[in-house]
Amino acid sequence: MQKLLSEIRACEICKPYLKDGVRPVLRADTAARIAVIGQAPGSKVHKSGIPWDDPSGIRLRDWMKVSPDQFYDEKIFAIIPMGFCYPGKGKSGDLPPRPECAPKWHRPLFDQLPNIELIILIGSYAQKYYLENGVYTTLTKTVKNFKDHLPQYLPLPHPSPRNNLWLRKNPWFEKDVIPILQERIEEIINR
Structure with missing residues (x-):
């Protein structure tokens, strides 16, 4: 695993397309039991090198009901973005994740993550890539039908503050999905 992580962290496959330079950000350990598949690091994470080190990460950990120590424990969580x-x-936020990363690196990573019990898919890019034919016409429908993908996958919207309107329009998310997310994570962590 360490050799693979070193290769990923040295990757420059998309360097010609990134005006801010390459800085692959991920975390993984062969013992990890939960994988968090997000979109791509934001500008703050690009600077810090720490995944989900921003307001989105605070909300995500709150949704999961985990502490930062738990979230950054690589023996519990593998944090693997699409880009x-x-x-x-x-024009209206960060660009989409680069399309080169997931096809090149996700399979080799998951080949070395034999203990993963739950894959949390954050946002439409992760959901389309992993759910393929199981993805619905909208992110809202995919998340609303989250039980169709359990126990392996759990689709979530992005926890970004930009999604506050979506969260207000979809109160069922915090009522129906968050308790299941928290229950599954607690069950896995405490096993």
Whole structure:
């Protein structure tokens, strides 16, 4: 695993497309039991090198009901974005994750993560990649039908403050999905 992580952290496959440079950000250990698949690091994470080191990460840990120590314990959580480097700013937020990363690196990573019991899919890029034919026409429908993907996958919206309106429009998410998320994580962590 350490050799693979070193290779990923040295990857420059998308360097020509990244004006802020490459800085692959991920965490993994062969003992990890939960995988968090997000989109790509934001500008703050690009600077710190710590995944989910921003307001989105605070909300995500709150949704999961885990402490930062638990979240960053690589023997519990593997944190693997769809794109490992910050893709840069677009017109209405960050650009999409670079498409090169997941096809090149996710399978080799998961081949070395034999203990994963739950894969949390954050946002439409992760959901489309992993759920393939199981993804619905919208992220809202995919998340609303989260039970279709359990016990292996649990799709979530992005916890970004930019999604506050979505959360207000979809109160069922915090009522129906968050308790199941917390229950599954607690069950896995305490086993």
